[in-house]
Amino acid sequence: MKKLKAIFILLFVASISIYAQNYDDPQNIDLQYNRDAEYPGGMNKFITDLWNSMSYTQEAIDARVDGTITISFDVEANGEISKVDVIGGLGMGIDEEVANVIKAMTFTPALVEGKAVKMNLMFTVPIRVGPNSRLKK
Template sequence: MKNIVFLIAFVLPFSLFSQDYKDPGNMQVSAKDAHYEKGDVALYNYVYEKIKFSKEAIANKPAGDVMISFDVESDSTLTGFKVVSGIGYGVDEEIVKVLKTLKFVPSIQNGFPIKMNLMYTFPIRL
């Protein structure tokens, strides 16, 4: 019994000190999301100014929200457009057409521009 107690008392401290502490360094991640340079209000104003509704859309007066997802590439271009929810009558496609003309500030992570997905909702009331 003495041997077991002695063995436990002698071996246990070695296991407690078996690993050295390694400082992980600076683990802070500096990140900045992609955004329209002039701000969201300017983005919505630009889209609403440039959108051209079809005759069919004007006649049917659709109302609702158009939700569009797209990627902001590291070179500021927009790609991968997807209409998540739309109202039809060509309104969804027209908003995508207007958005394709814009440039966004890319997302920055650890000082490097990276691709980021954004989603915007455009309320439409004709």
């Protein structure tokens, strides 16, 4: 009987502590978006504009870097970019340059029930400084 009472009390306390947890969703993960955040003109225009705005370091040019960078950032309700994170980078100043160029871009914000809201995006972006480069010579 004592074991049953102890189990009951334990379950009661556990259920209260679980119920009391406040769930905060700063990334809006649980939202059902009517429209995702997007770059005006689409993904191809995003990459083209990114490439055209990049300034590569001499080290990156000499190394003829070809690779990809994975980036994560928030598109705020006003379309501005915040919290740019380079998750998988290439170094040689390229990561910082990609982050700076993206911070200057403006996106169309996500919509939930007709209201603009913040949304996190993650992209893998090709970087071509080597043989497949689009660098202006």
